[in-house]
Amino acid sequence: MAIFPRGNGLGPDKIAADVVVIGSGPGGAVTASMCAEAGKFVVMLEEGQNLPLESAPHFSREEILQKYRNAGVNIGFGAAKIAYVEGCCVGGGSEVNRGLYHRAPEAVFDRWRSDYRVDALSLSELTPHFAACEKVAKVEYLPGPAPQLSTRLEEGAHRLGWACLEVPRLYAYATDATGAPGRKQSMSETFVPRFLEAGGELMPDTCATRIARSAGRWTVHARRSNPTDSQEIELTAKTVFVAGGAVQTPLLLRRSGIRRNVGDSLRFHPMLKVVALFADEINTPGELEPVHQIKEFDPRFSMGCSMSKRPALALAMAAHPQMMEAVDRDWRRMAIYYVQSTGGIGRVRSFPGFRDPFVRVELSPLDLKELAEGLTRLAEVLFAAGAQAVYPSIPGYPVLFSPADIPKLPQTLPPKQANVTTMHLFSSCPMGEDMHKCATSSFGRVHGADNLFIADASLLCGPTVVNPQGTVMAVAHRNVTRAIEDRAI
Numbered sequence: 001m002a003i004f005p006r007g008n009g010l011g012p013d014k015i016a017a018d019v020v021v022i023g024s025g026p027g028g029a030v031t032a033s034m035c036a037e038a039g040k041f042v043v044m045l046e047e048g049q050n051l052p053l054e055s056a057p058h059f060s061r062e063e064i065l066q067k068y069r070n071a072g073v074n075i076g077f078g079a080a081k082i083a084y085v086e087g088c089c090v091g092g093g094s095e096v097n098r099g100l101y102h103r104a105p106e107a108v109f110d111r112w113r114s115d116y117r118v119d120a121l122s123l124s125e126l127t128p129h130f131a132a133c134e135k136v137a138k139v140e141y142l143p144g145p146a147p148q149l150s151t152r153l154e155e156g157a158h159r160l161g162w163a164c165l166e167v168p169r170l171y172a173y174a175t176d177a178t179g180a181p182g183r184k185q186s187m188s189e190t191f192v193p194r195f196l197e198a199g200g201e202l203m204p205d206t207c208a209t210r211i212a213r214s215a216g217r218w219t220v221h222a223r224r225s226n227p228t229d230s231q232e233i234e235l236t237a238k239t240v241f242v243a244g245g246a247v248q249t250p251l252l253l254r255r256s257g258i259r260r261n262v263g264d265s266l267r268f269h270p271m272l273k274v275v276a277l278f279a280d281e282i283n284t285p286g287e288l289e290p291v292h293q294i295k296e297f298d299p300r301f302s303m304g305c306s307m308s309k310r311p312a313l314a315l316a317m318a319a320h321p322q323m324m325e326a327v328d329r330d331w332r333r334m335a336i337y338y339v340q341s342t343g344g345i346g347r348v349r350s351f352p353g354f355r356d357p358f359v360r361v362e363l364s365p366l367d368l369k370e371l372a373e374g375l376t377r378l379a380e381v382l383f384a385a386g387a388q389a390v391y392p393s394i395p396g397y398p399v400l401f402s403p404a405d406i407p408k409l410p411q412t413l414p415p416k417q418a419n420v421t422t423m424h425l426f427s428s429c430p431m432g433e434d435m436h437k438c439a440t441s442s443f444g445r446v447h448g449a450d451n452l453f454i455a456d457a458s459l460l461c462g463p464t465v466v467n468p469q470g471t472v473m474a475v476a477h478r479n480v481t482r483a484i485e486d487r488a489i
């Protein structure tokens with residue numbers, strides 16, 4: 001498996017390629033594998049390490065330290081602060097996420113087309129691209145019954161007459177001939193191996209710091225690190241795809257002097273969590289991951305169940321310190337649930353001398369009200385599911401012991417104590433023909449720049465409403481297909 005660039009006569013710190021892809025998450029990995037399969041010499045840079053899925057247990061502290069950016073601690077500042085997480089390893093977010101999979105609904109694409117003037121982006125036009133990605137990264141439903149903490153949500157929704165569904169995952173559940181269990185279909189298991197088989201060169205531990213154009217080619221300046229040392233390298237290429245994710249892509253572009261509609265419109269799915277306590281044990285170690293989501297209130301907000309291991313429960317209960325002993329004792333009767341909306345906007349800025357970006361976020365009074373209503377609905381469904389108590393993960397919030405307590409919840413979320421988090425970030429460099437709003441063309445080419453493309457969640461024009469990875473991959477597949485047809489690579 002070639003993971004270091006082959007010599008090309010330029011010396012170890014200078015590499016000439018046809019295509020450089022910056023970032024190996026879902027957007028970058030799909031793009032790089034398609035370019036390599038088209039016969040081009042492609043180098044894919046990845047700031048994080050190249051680690052197998054099993055290098056750490058899923059959702060463990062070790063995994064967070066190995067595979068998350070800044071050990072999972074990133075803050076968007078504003079009246080209501082938002083804590084966000086990003087993957088930072090070969091495969092990006094796909095390595096650390098649960099792979100809950102949706103094709104974004106038709107109404108989402110209709111809105112992007114009309115608001116951003118995106119050409120040829122209907123659900124039917126994207127369907128072959130979703131299907132092509134699903135052939136490589138398998139999407140399957142659980143092979144058996146869902147875990148109880150997941151079915152409880154379904155039972156509650158059923159009692160209230162709300163729409164609830166089991167969401168498939170990027171996962172191949174079937175055991176293989178040797179009896180080994182199935183595998184998560186992250187990028188390191190799917191598109192990255194495809195890329196390597198097609199002759200692509202992967203450079204992990206390598207961070208692109210700036211890109212520049214001269215003499216009709218792009219130069220990517222990068223820093224390659226190992227535990228004791230780091231080395232500056234330069235790559236030149238006809239074409240560059242930037243796919244560092246919705247925060248890092250605008251950071252790199254702005255640092256490189258490319259700023260038009262870049263980093264001005266970050267969007268996300270803001271999330272609030274609660275811990276529900278049940279009478280019986282619903283949280284069994286080793287069970288499959290929860291998969292049910294309530295869709296009754298889409299596109300305003302949706303609800304689901306989070307991974308609810310003991311350390312995660314302790315963290316989610318931090319707003320109720322008197323409950324820490326109860327977590328130790330009763331954690332098998334507890335599970336974490338969330339409500340997730342589509343409001344909020346942010347900006348990404350770079351400052352000289354700082355490695356990390358400055359991210360500013362804003363939740364409007366309407367966004368805060370919507371989240372507060374979502375929290376109320378979440379409490380309703382959990383009591384309908386048989387919860388004995390609901391503990392909002394928000395400092396100062398009351399514990400709810402029955403539906404009669406629900407009116408105690410504030411009708412709007414106080415911004416200072418909101419405790420909002422997010423894992424779904426997008427839209428920082430939207431695609432489309434509206435030159436006042438869009439950073440790239442309808443197919444991801446940066447406006448005003450030859451052969452420079454964006455190929456990740458930054459391109460999406462707004463919230464996907466559903467989990468975004470499927471849409472990130474399909475849009476990347478669509479855009480690189482067009483770039484290949486146009487001979488832009």
Ligand SMILES: Cc1cc2nc3c(=O)[nH]c(=O)nc-3n(C[C@H](O)[C@H](O)[C@H](O)COP(=O)(O)OP(=O)(O)OC[C@H]3O[C@@H](n4cnc5c(N)ncnc54)[C@H](O)[C@@H]3O)c2cc1C
Nearest residue numbers: 023025027047092093097099100208244245456457467469
């Ligand atoms: C904990 C978690 C759970 C999630 N759960 C789900 C889920 O269940 N379903 C779902 O659909 N989505 C989920 N998501 C979101 C999903 O993972 C993202 O939408 C998706 O990974 C975005 O893909 P991307 O290619 O835009 O960027 P990323 O996945 O963020 O990949 C970008 C990669 O580029 C690298 N990079 C950045 N800058 C540079 C640079 N300058 N040089 C070199 N490399 C660079 C980064 O290290 C990273 O590996 C989750 C995300 C997280 C973090």
